[in-house]
Amino acid sequence: MSEIKNDLLLKALKGDEVSRPPVWMMRQAGRYLPDFMKLKARHSFFERVETPELATEITVMPVHQVGVDAAILFSDILVIPQALGVEVQMVPGKGPYLPTPIRTMEQVQAIPDVDVKDRLHYVYEAIDLTKASLANEVPLIGFAGSPWTILCYMVEGQGSKTFDKAKAFCYEQPEAAHLLLTKITHATIAYLKEKAAHGCNVLQLFDSWGGLLSPLDYETFSLHYIREMVDALHKTTPVIVFGKGCWFALEEMAKMPVSALGVDWTITPQMAREFTGFNVTLQGNFDPARLLSPIPDIQRLVKQMVDDFGKYKYIANLGHGILPNIPVDHAKAFVEAVKSYG
Amino acid sequence: MSEIKNDLLLKALKGDEVSRPPVWMMRQAGRYLPDFMKLKARHSFFERVETPELATEITVMPVHQVGVDAAILFSDILVIPQALGVEVQMVPGKGPYLPTPIRTMEQVQAIPDVDVKDRLHYVYEAIDLTKASLANEVPLIGFAGSPWTILCYMVEGQGSKTFDKAKAFCYEQPEAAHLLLTKITHATIAYLKEKAAHGCNVLQLFDSWGGLLSPLDYETFSLHYIREMVDALHKTTPVIVFGKGCWFALEEMAKMPVSALGVDWTITPQMAREFTGFNVTLQGNFDPARLLSPIPDIQRLVKQMVDDFGKYKYIANLGHGILPNIPVDHAKAFVEAVKSYG
Numbered sequence: 001m002s003e004i005k006n007d008l009l010l011k012a013l014k015g016d017e018v019s020r021p022p023v024w025m026m027r028q029a030g031r032y033l034p035d036f037m038k039l040k041a042r043h044s045f046f047e048r049v050e051t052p053e054l055a056t057e058i059t060v061m062p063v064h065q066v067g068v069d070a071a072i073l074f075s076d077i078l079v080i081p082q083a084l085g086v087e088v089q090m091v092p093g094k095g096p097y098l099p100t101p102i103r104t105m106e107q108v109q110a111i112p113d114v115d116v117k118d119r120l121h122y123v124y125e126a127i128d129l130t131k132a133s134l135a136n137e138v139p140l141i142g143f144a145g146s147p148w149t150i151l152c153y154m155v156e157g158q159g160s161k162t163f164d165k166a167k168a169f170c171y172e173q174p175e176a177a178h179l180l181l182t183k184i185t186h187a188t189i190a191y192l193k194e195k196a197a198h199g200c201n202v203l204q205l206f207d208s209w210g211g212l213l214s215p216l217d218y219e220t221f222s223l224h225y226i227r228e229m230v231d232a233l234h235k236t237t238p239v240i241v242f243g244k245g246c247w248f249a250l251e252e253m254a255k256m257p258v259s260a261l262g263v264d265w266t267i268t269p270q271m272a273r274e275f276t277g278f279n280v281t282l283q284g285n286f287d288p289a290r291l292l293s294p295i296p297d298i299q300r301l302v303k304q305m306v307d308d309f310g311k312y313k314y315i316a317n318l319g320h321g322i323l324p325n326i327p328v329d330h331a332k333a334f335v336e337a338v339k340s341y342g
Numbered sequence: 343m344s345e346i347k348n349d350l351l352l353k354a355l356k357g358d359e360v361s362r363p364p365v366w367m368m369r370q371a372g373r374y375l376p377d378f379m380k381l382k383a384r385h386s387f388f389e390r391v392e393t394p395e396l397a398t399e400i401t402v403m404p405v406h407q408v409g410v411d412a413a414i415l416f417s418d419i420l421v422i423p424q425a426l427g428v429e430v431q432m433v434p435g436k437g438p439y440l441p442t443p444i445r446t447m448e449q450v451q452a453i454p455d456v457d458v459k460d461r462l463h464y465v466y467e468a469i470d471l472t473k474a475s476l477a478n479e480v481p482l483i484g485f486a487g488s489p490w491t492i493l494c495y496m497v498e499g500q501g502s503k504t505f506d507k508a509k510a511f512c513y514e515q516p517e518a519a520h521l522l523l524t525k526i527t528h529a530t531i532a533y534l535k536e537k538a539a540h541g542c543n544v545l546q547l548f549d550s551w552g553g554l555l556s557p558l559d560y561e562t563f564s565l566h567y568i569r570e571m572v573d574a575l576h577k578t579t580p581v582i583v584f585g586k587g588c589w590f591a592l593e594e595m596a597k598m599p600v601s602a603l604g605v606d607w608t609i610t611p612q613m614a615r616e617f618t619g620f621n622v623t624l625q626g627n628f629d630p631a632r633l634l635s636p637i638p639d640i641q642r643l644v645k646q647m648v649d650d651f652g653k654y655k656y657i658a659n660l661g662h663g664i665l666p667n668i669p670v671d672h673a674k675a676f677v678e679a680v681k682s683y684g
Contacts (some may be wrong), residue, residue, distance in 0.1 A: 164631050164665060167629075167631040167632075167634070168634040168667075171631065171632060172635065211608060212608075213608070214608060214661075215608070215609070215610050216610075217629070217632075245608065247590075248608055248609060265556045266555070266557070266587065266590055268557050268590065287556050289504070289509040289510060290509075292506075292509070292510040292513050293513040
């Protein structure tokens with residue numbers, strides 16, 4: 001692999017000293033960027049995800065327009081259910097809709113062993129194109145959903161505040177749930193290995209719905225499978241695990257061979273450091289809605305955040321995805337405030 | 343006040359020894375009970391809330407049918423915006439809708455000083471009737487939303503996963519937000535004092551959306567006002583504060599003169615005890631979706647929960663409201679498992 005020119009993120013993931021913390025933003029590729037909205041007006045969600053040229057353009061956009069220290073491949077966590085043969089629709093203004101949700105052991109057993117390499121070829125093509133476009137300026141992050149979070153959508157069939165159907169499935173039919181989680185885990189490991197082979201420098205797992213589970217159920221239905229994935233991936237590629245609302249599992253998560261853990265904004269940097277034993281690189285945790293604050297407030301709060309996490313073993317980021325209604329100059333102010341730290 | 347025959351809840355709130363922990367369930371009055379569904383089919387939401395005879399019937403129902411150790415008055419947290427002159431509609435299947443949300447300082451300033459005693463007379467009439475119907479069998483809990491949670495609905499205008507408009511209002515117009523929070527706080531204090539005067543033995547504050555804020559913003563926009571309410575109420579009536587997702591504030595909450603703190607299911611009993619200094623009565627925290635488990639699982643998990651919280655200074659409850667799709671015999675199994683503890 002050629003040398004990455006801006007290696008702040010890679011250094012922070014190794015725990016090396018840095019001149020300043022690296023900064024990127026979850027969901028930075030899309031949503032709030034006017035040039036993205038123009039593409040969105042012309043191309044459907046799946047056109048954007050499945051056309052390597054479009055995915056590349058969207059991935060590279062925030063690097064040039066907002067100045068982040070890493071690119072994250074534009075894609076969606078629900079390509080995995082699609083690869084497993086479960087139909088996923090994206091309803092504008094409503095989010096994902098899976099017309100045939102998984103509710104029985106028979107349905108789980110019927111999910112075929114698939115060649116993820118073949119099924120998701122457009123993702124790897126997008127990585128190849130993006131790597132060429134980035135020309136080693138910044139590292140490229142590839143991502144996937146955690147098995148639990150993917151199960152949530154496959155069983156619930158759509159977004160939800162509470163994913164009660166997904167939880168009921170796990171509590172009423174634990175054997176079926178574990179078989180489904182195993183199938184998702186294996187497909188996702190193969191998928192992420194291929195992403196790394198095509199040049200993703202870092203892999204991030206999003207456990208967006210882990211925070212809906214009790215600590216005991218989290219261990220059983222989510223962390224167990226995240227651990228399997230991290231074990232399979234970390235030797236070749238640095239892995240970041242972000243569990244939204246999963247503060248209660250940080251101590252256990254810190255025992256995995258991860259390169260960093262993401263945290264959301266409902267935990268103080270001090271508590272996050274304490275729970276993770278002061279020894280793991282942490283990523284986060286600016287409240288995305290706080291980017292609506294006046295720019296001087298953003299600058300003040302970013303400085304406080306970096307002060308509290310510390311300059312080393314730290315990746316500045318939001319505590320969840322950037323919101324669609326954030327003014328671009330506020331997003332830039334966030335990035336600039338990190339860059340001018342110290 | 344006459345003696346309450348089943349005084350387990352009152353004892354637990356005082357920290358006295360008990361033969362077993364008291365048990366009740368948030369949202370126990372309604373939803374999953376077939377007799378409630380019959381009433382619901384005949385009477386609209388506001389008919390049920392505003393007709394004292396109906397509110398009484400619904401309030402007493404779970405005491406007789408499920409055997410809980412306390413009644414909680416059937417009502418809604420949004421009676422406060424209504425009393426303040428803000429229209430609230432309840433859209434079946436969708437939840438609350440406020441057609442004229444608060445978005446400007448002018449709107450906040452225009453909210454009149456109202457006589458909550460006069461405006462919410464139907465609530466006090468329902469308390470009088472309920473007290474007569476309960477005949478001192480069990481204590482009666484009255485409740486209200488926290489000022490922050492009420493602001494969420496008044497500004498957002500409807501339910502939301504993230505209440506971004508409400509948060510943006512606080513971050514962009516903090517002076518208007520604080521004036522609104524002050525107005526809500528004063529109205530709610532007057533409302534709860536009147537509820538206690540009519541015979542509510544316990545008051546519970548629900549901060550349903552506190553968990554959307556960072557610890558710093560939680561102190562500024564929520565806990566500050568909860569503290570004002572607790573200070574105004576605790577001398578005459580025991581107060582329980584439940585902040586969903588507010589684990590990060592438990593240490594600060596425990597410094598208030600509350601009689602108990604509620605916790606949701608994403609915290610272990612051990613951590614909740616640790617954060618609150620092992621000295622406050624705690625209430626919770628069974629995952630409502632876990633009531634969908636087979637009954638033997640419910641029995642096992644309830645025993646574990648009571649073991650972990652301990653028999654004293656503990657009120658068995660769910661970690662949030664009971665779900666509409668819980669079979670009644672599962673709700674009964676939960677209550678019975680606590681009753682047969684030890």
